[in-house]
Amino acid sequence: MKSIVVLISGSGSNLQALIDACSSGFVPGKISAVIANKANAYGLVRASEAGISTQVLSHKHHSSREAYDNALIDAIDQHQPDLVVLAGFMRILTPAFVQHYQGRLLNIHPSLLPKYQGLNTHQRAIDAGDTEHGCSVHFVTEQLDGGPVILQAKVPVFSDDDAQSLAERVHEQEHRVYPLVVRWFCQNRLQQHADKASLDGNVLAANGYANEDED
Numbered sequence: 001m002k003s004i005v006v007l008i009s010g011s012g013s014n015l016q017a018l019i020d021a022c023s024s025g026f027v028p029g030k031i032s033a034v035i036a037n038k039a040n041a042y043g044l045v046r047a048s049e050a051g052i053s054t055q056v057l058s059h060k061h062h063s064s065r066e067a068y069d070n071a072l073i074d075a076i077d078q079h080q081p082d083l084v085v086l087a088g089f090m091r092i093l094t095p096a097f098v099q100h101y102q103g104r105l106l107n108i109h110p111s112l113l114p115k116y117q118g119l120n121t122h123q124r125a126i127d128a129g130d131t132e133h134g135c136s137v138h139f140v141t142e143q144l145d146g147g148p149v150i151l152q153a154k155v156p157v158f159s160d161d162d163a164q165s166l167a168e169r170v171h172e173q174e175h176r177v178y179p180l181v182v183r184w185f186c187q188n189r190l191q192q193h194a195d196k197a198s199l200d201g202n203v204l205a206a207n208g209y210a211n212e213d214e215d
Helices: 013-024 043-049 065-077 095-100 121-127 163-186
Strands: 002-008 029-036 053-056 083-086 105-109 132-139 149-156 190-193 196-199
Touching: 002 013, 002 043, 002 065, 002 163, 013 029, 013 043, 013 163, 029 043, 029 065, 043 053, 065 095, 083 163, 105 163, 121 132, 121 163, 132 163, 149 163, 149 196, 163 190
Parallel strands: 002 029, 002 083, 029 053, 083 105
Antiparallel strands: 105 132, 132 149, 190 196
16 A cells, blocks of 8 residues: 655545545555645645545644754655545645655646646637547656646537536546556656656656546
């Protein structure tokens, strides 16, 4: 059983999907801890109700981004994780943090990367007149939202969509693909090789694995 630490800032809907996937046995791993940078993050409630250790580590109590990330590394490493999962953790991580967890640090981003790195992805897709949008699970590198993509899921963009309706459609897919990628990692099927990801020894394309129904 792989040890997983999840970092959150907010409601924790992707965290809940991972809790459920671990509980059902779909993911052969255990969430050892959930760490939040905000004390009011509802994901802490989700974790507590599931019997998972929680910790709040506020960035406001540290003098610099580097000092915070060093403290965060110390907090994470107490749980000896095989994998660190970012689930709505709204912090830009320092190079030292990323390097420390290289190859075992995952994120999910609400766009079809490399499109729309950063924030406000749903509105940006609507404003651009896109007909499809989605989410991407990727390994984290020092480049913001720029690490190798592992898996994407697409949704249609309808003419009457606003950012909220589109976000809800994307969230449904996030809750499917994130547990699947974590499953692959815990099965020792998934690796990072510099700027590439590989599954079962096969280097993945720039947009990740092509069949999101793989199990």
